[in-house]
Every structure is written in C-alpha cells, then in structure tokens.
Amino acid sequence: MSGDRPRIRAAGRTRGVPEATVARLPVYLRALHALADTGCDTVSSEELAVAAGVNSAKLRKDLSHLGSYGTRGVGYEVSLLVDQISRALGLTQRWAVVLVGVGNLGHALAGYAGFASRGFRIAALFDADAERVGERIAGLDIRHIDDLDRVVEEEQVSIGVISTPSAAAQEVADRLVEAGVTSILNFAPCVLQVPDGVDVRKVDLALELQILSFHEQRKADIAKGPHGVNGTAINGTMKGGAVTPLPAPRVDDAREVVGQ
Numbered sequence: 463m464s465g466d467r468p469r470i471r472a473a474g475r476t477r478g479v480p481e482a483t484v485a486r487l488p489v490y491l492r493a494l495h496a497l498a499d500t501g502c503d504t505v506s507s508e509e510l511a512v513a514a515g516v517n518s519a520k521l522r523k524d525l526s527h528l529g530s531y532g533t534r535g536v537g538y539e540v541s542l543l544v545d546q547i548s549r550a551l552g553l554t555q556r557w558a559v560v561l562v563g564v565g566n567l568g569h570a571l572a573g574y575a576g577f578a579s580r581g582f583r584i585a586a587l588f589d590a591d592a593e594r595v596g597e598r599i600a601g602l603d604i605r606h607i608d609d610l611d612r613v614v615e616e617e618q619v620s621i622g623v624i625s626t627p628s629a630a631a632q633e634v635a636d637r638l639v640e641a642g643v644t645s646i647l648n649f650a651p652c653v654l655q656v657p658d659g660v661d662v663r664k665v666d667l668a669l670e671l672q673i674l675s676f677h678e679q680r681k682a683d684i685a686k687g688p689h690g691v692n693g694t695a696i697n698g699t700m701k702g703g704a705v706t707p708l709p710a711p712r713v714d715d716a717r718e719v720v721g722q
C-alpha cells in the first residue's frame with residue numbers, strides 16, 4: 463500500500479518546507495497556544511522566538527515557508543498563525559493512531575490525555591501477550607496484534623506507535639506497514655527499516671540524557687580551566703595557548719524526521 467503513495471519529498475524537504483522547519487512548527491504552535499491563553503492577539507517575531515526558544519531570524523525564515531510574513535511594526539496575528547501552522551501540520555483533521563505494546567510505557571502512553579488535546583485519537587491498543595488482551599485502559603480494550611489489519615482498515619489509521627521491546631519492534635513495524643500505516647513513532651531503542659513513503663520518528667530518552675551528559679562534561683571541563691587539572695587541553699584542541707572548543711551538537715539538529 464505504501465508504494466502507491468505519491469512522492470512529495472525531495473532532499474530534506476516536504477512540500478517545499480525543510481524538514482528542520484517542520485520539526486520546529488509544533489514548538490511554535492505550542493508557544494502560540496500559550497500566548498493565546500494569556501489573551502495575546504498579536505506577537506512580534508522576537509517575542510515568539512523567545513517563547514519558542516529559537517532565534518528570531520530562524521523563526522521568520524521558518525514562517526516564510528508557510529507564506530506568513532507578519533506585519534511590520536505589529537508582528538503576527540496569533541490566531542491566524544495558529545491556523546496556518548495547524549494547516550501546515552495537518553492538524554485540521556483528527557488522526558487515528560494505534561499503539562502496539564502495552565507494557566509499562568504503553569500503559570502510560572495510552573492514558574496520556576495530551577494526544578487527544580493535540581488532535582490525535584487513539585483508535586486501538588495492541589499487544590501480543592494473551593494475558594494483556596481484554597484489559598481496559600482509558601476506555602479502550604487491549605486487542606490482540608492479530609486484529610491489527612482489520613482495525614487499521616476500519617478506523618483508517620495512518621499512524622502507529624511502537625512501545626514493544628526492541629527485539630519485536632522491526633516485526634511490529636513490518637506488520638504496521640503491511641496493514642497500511644504510513645507513519646511510525648518508535649519508542650524502542652533501535653533503528654527500523656521501512657519502505658519509501660513511510661515516515662519514522664524515534665523517541666529515545668536515554669539518547670537525550672547522553673546529549674545532556676556531553677554538555678555536563680563540557681561544563682565540568684570549562685570549570686577546570688583551559689589546561690585541565692594536568693595542564694593539558696581537555697575536550698578541545700590547543701591553539702596559541704587557548705583551547706578551541708569542539709562544536710557542541712544541538713539537540714534539535716540531531717533529530718531527523720525521515721530516515722531517523
């Protein structure tokens with residue numbers, strides 16, 4: 463089924479919007495919702511950039527991809543920008559999602575109210591363990607994975623969430639794709655192989671912690687001074703007596719929408 467999907471993507475861009483911009487749009491949307499909640503009608507690019515934690519030039523460039531330029535001296539109309547970003551993200555329709563693997567993490571995800579409030583409906587929960595089948599969570603009965611094909615078709619599901627152990631994740635991904643799912647959110651710490659036309663996003667909390675560990679190490683090194691405790695350069699190269707720091711990876715640059 464996925465092979466029939468029209469190709470809309472060229473190197474790092476989806477419908478003309480760079481993937482990095484796509485990854486920031488939900489952040490702008492969240493910031494805009496928070497501003498709207500405080501009664502704010504218009505916002506400058508600088509204010510929105512601060513609220514979203516990006517620089518304002520990048521924000522203006524991102525929004526220009528949606529045809530949104532704001533008004534000089536006024537900024538952006540909050541409700542209009544919410545509409546534009548929601549449309550760009552496809553959030554004007556409610557997407558049906560299936561979750562596979564209802565163990566510790568799956569239970570927490572199944573009960574998370576934040577999916578519904580952001581436009582996603584959990585259509586069904588699946589597990590391979592017969593003992594879990596029939597258990598009710600957040601108004602849904604856990605079903606056996608063998609029902610996946612039927613439910614995906616009946617409920618027109620296009621997004622699948624995998625919260626199984628790594629060893630089962632590829633097999634589950636294959637079954638999701640076979641059933642017709644074309645986007646996968648993978649919580650298992652492994653790389654999935656999927657055909658063209660299927661998008662995979664990976665969530666890995668341990669990986670995020672490792673990036674923070676990198677920054678912690680750097681802060682500790684800087685606190686020790688340029689020559690370290692032994693008088694040798696640490697975590698960088700010596701240049702005329704000063705340390706040239708190695709560039710730190712940015713968390714938001716490390717995430718890729720396609721190909722994980």
Ligand SMILES: NC(=O)c1ccc[n+]([C@@H]2O[C@H](COP(=O)([O-])OP(=O)(O)OC[C@H]3O[C@@H](n4cnc5c(N)ncnc54)[C@H](O)[C@@H]3O)[C@@H](O)[C@H]2O)c1
Binds near residue numbers: 634648
């Ligand atoms: N992304 C993160 O930040 C994060 C955080 C915690 C855990 N995890 C990962 O999430 C996954 C789940 O962790 P957990 O602690 O909930 O594990 P768990 O063992 O409690 O639950 C896994 C569930 O998957 C089911 N399952 C196994 N094979 C299956 C298959 N082929 N089809 C359908 N269901 C199947 C099991 O029956 C079980 O109910 C693991 O891969 C873990 O590493 C990720």
